[in-house]
Amino acid sequence: MIEQLQRLPGVGPKTAQRLALHILSRSEAEVEALAAALMEAKKQVGACKVCFHLSAEPVCEICQNPNRDRSTICVVKDSRDVIALEKTREYRGQYHVLGGVISPMDGIGPEQINVQPLVRRVTDGNNQEVILAIDPSVEGETTALYIAGLLKPFTRVTQIAFGLPMGGDLEYADEVTLARALEGRRELS
């Protein structure tokens, strides 16, 4: 059990042992309930057929919600990014989860992530804007540029702003971020 628990992210040998001892101290019924919950979730939760966000239904809640703007798609790397963006309560459009970023070094090309379904969504529907919200790493930027190239003939493609984080201090910002913030300056209206 300790060996299995250690494979979880952020769980080292000590934490695994603590978790294991805790589980052993619980009643058999309780342990069974935990094990069943894991299996149940794994069986039920899959990728939404439309946007590839994690979902217990074939089509996720966000895609089903009639109050959400269907003309805007926000493209992210994984479901955690959807959750992060939903927390801002600022975005009312739909999402598209790529499931990864293009990374030739790791053998991940555009075919290994959900790019084609995105192109199909954009060309089939009444899309008016695709917002690229992919982490600003080398792979992330490559992926954003690749997708922008594919989609620009069909729709407006924007990218979230990169720059100084809110509450951040110029003095403590790294040079790349500062240079990007300077380059990305905007006219004050």
Next chain:
Amino acid sequence: MIEQLQRLPGVGPKTAQRLALHILSRSEAEVEALAAALMEAKKQVGACKVCFHLSAEPVCEICQNPNRDRSTICVVKDSRDVIALEKTREYRGQYHVLGGVISPMDGIGPEQINVQPLVRRVTDGNNQEVILAIDPSVEGETTALYIAGLLKPFTRVTQIAFGLPMGGDLEYADEVTLARALEGRRELS
């Protein structure tokens, strides 16, 4: 001596004691050299007459440099921000150091910081762009908006980009930064 040293930023009782013991172990000539260097620097270094950046000359090196673009002024809170921006090696214009931000709670109004000299620099010279690079705090944003209002009749006023820091992870960004990054999205060209 320990009491005096403790007033330096980041120096607590223990560090002050360590510094003091070190100083006492040095020769009298060495201690005199240190003390003289402090006094000398304090006497020589003042604010540049043009931009208010720290300078040993009446006009600082950046303002004197004929290779720097005189049509662009980057407005910052203090000299540390000038040093941070210079490290990016991306900016070739001039600076203007406000010496603080507007903060009514602390009794700091526009008159307490170098706003009037900035307006004079812009209206007197051939300024083409003022870049506001003030930390994105409540006071910083208030100051930026105030200055933008004053200068817009005379020149183009821009603001550095606020958003996701480079190499940052969407998932770990705070909600305000994420909302700002979304709001500040730009068309990909």
